[in-house]
Amino acid sequence: MSEEQGTGVPHIFGRQLKRLRTAAEMGRAELGSRTGYSESTIASFEQGRRIPSAEFIARADEVLGAHGVLLELVEEMERAQYPPFFQDAAKFEKEAVALHFFAVQTVPGLLQTQDYARVVFAMRRPPLDEETIEQRVAARLARQAVFTRRPMPVISFVMEEAILRKQLGGPVVMRGQLEQILLIGEQPNVEIQVMPDAREEHAALSGRFTLIETAKGRRIAYVEAFKSSRLFTDRSTVRELDERYGVLRAQALNPRESLALVEKMLGDT
Numbered sequence: 001m002s003e004e005q006g007t008g009v010p011h012i013f014g015r016q017l018k019r020l021r022t023a024a025e026m027g028r029a030e031l032g033s034r035t036g037y038s039e040s041t042i043a044s045f046e047q048g049r050r051i052p053s054a055e056f057i058a059r060a061d062e063v064l065g066a067h068g069v070l071l072e073l074v075e076e077m078e079r080a081q082y083p084p085f086f087q088d089a090a091k092f093e094k095e096a097v098a099l100h101f102f103a104v105q106t107v108p109g110l111l112q113t114q115d116y117a118r119v120v121f122a123m124r125r126p127p128l129d130e131e132t133i134e135q136r137v138a139a140r141l142a143r144q145a146v147f148t149r150r151p152m153p154v155i156s157f158v159m160e161e162a163i164l165r166k167q168l169g170g171p172v173v174m175r176g177q178l179e180q181i182l183l184i185g186e187q188p189n190v191e192i193q194v195m196p197d198a199r200e201e202h203a204a205l206s207g208r209f210t211l212i213e214t215a216k217g218r219r220i221a222y223v224e225a226f227k228s229s230r231l232f233t234d235r236s237t238v239r240e241l242d243e244r245y246g247v248l249r250a251q252a253l254n255p256r257e258s259l260a261l262v263e264k265m266l267g268d269t
Contacts, residue, residue: 009073009076009077009079009080010048010049010050010051010077010080011047011048012048012073013045013048013052013057013070013073013076013077014045014046014047014048015046015048016069016070016073017042017045017046017060017064017070018046020060020064020065020066020069020070021042021046021064023064024064024065026063026064027039028042028043028046029042031060031063031064034059034063035056035059035060035063036056036059037056044131049131050131050135051077051080051081051135051139052077053138053142054074054077054078057070057071057073057074057077058070058071058074079091081135081136081138081139081142082136082139083136085224085229085230086224086229088231089210089212089222089229089231090143092212092214092220092222092231093143093146093210093212094143094146095214095215096146096153096212096213096214097151097153097154097213097214097215098153098154098155098211098212098213099146099153099154099155099156099210099211099212099213100155100156100157100158100210100211100245101155101156101157101158101159101208101210101211102157102158102159102204102208102209102210102245102248103157103158103159103160103163103208104159104160104163104207104208105160105163105208106120106163106166106168107159107163107164107177107181108157108159109140109143110143110144110146110147110155110157111157111177111180111181111184111192112140112177112180113173113176113177113180114137114141115169115172115173115176115177116168116169116173116174116176116177117136117137117140117141118133118134118137118169119168119169119173120168121133121136121137123168147184147187147189147190152188152189153189154189155189155190155191156190156191156192156193156249157190157191157192157193158193158194158195158245158248158249158252159192159193159194159195160194160195160197161194161195161196161197161261162197164178164181164194164261164262164265165265171269174269175266175269178262178265178266178269179266181259181262182259182262182263182266185255185258185259185262186259191255192255192258192259192262193249193252193253193254193255193258194252194253194257194258194261194262195248195251195252195253196252196253199251199252201251202248202251203244203247203248203251204244204245204248207223207225208223208224209221209222209223209224209241209244209245210222210223210224211238211241211242211245218233219235219238219242220232220233220238221233221237221238221241221242223241
């Protein structure tokens with residue numbers, strides 16, 4: 001599925017927003033002023049080039065007297081923030097009671113700072129335009145609300161040591177990223193582990209994956225790869241990845257050792 005196929009809903013929302021604004025005889029500048037956005041941002045919303053937050057949609061619905069017309073699109077707009085291959089996974093992630101991540105190339109999205117996320121998206125090839133990059137960054141940061149959700153989900157990470165030694169974006173960006181890992185790692189519902197480069201055994205050389213458990217006890221595996229990312233719900237695949245993750249956690253540094261290593265790296269920067 002190409003990313004272009006995910007642009008339909010923003011354009012539908014944009015046309016609705018413009019239609020309602022015009023019917024209310026309100027200019028873009030006035031709507032922007034009353035919702036806390038610039039005239040140019042309102043134009044981007046109406047042209048489907050930028051995806052508004054749920055807060056903006058609710059405020060615009062109220063200001064324009066839309067009686068819920070715009071609010072009906074909130075869920076679809078939230079999905080549209082993400083590339084098509086990640087939309088279903090994002091929905092399950094938002095509702096999960098347990099999340100477990102194994103990362104091999106970059107810091108997991110839920111742990112990324114704004115600066116680090118922007119660097120990661122800017123390195124995509126073919127390149128993304130600036131507006132898409134900012135949209136993706138905002139969506140990635142919004143996902144981090146899961147850390148403070150109530151009831152708190154159980155969240156764990158295992159990441160390769162090499163990820164933390166890469167200087168993506170330069171020393172300043174990486175310093176901020178290491179600080180964020182330490183900060184999030186102190187939360188009571190989060191455990192972060194590092195797989196040392198020197199380990200002689202490794203249970204997941206085939207790449208990264210995510211395990212998700214829903215409130216209803218449904219267990220899902222998300223495996224992201226070039227043009228073939230997918231969700232697995234069959235018990236055999238999920239069990240295989242679950243067992244693999246368990247071995248990874250046993251092979252990696254424990255959470256206390258891992259944060260001590262991150263702190264040492266931070267001191268060396």
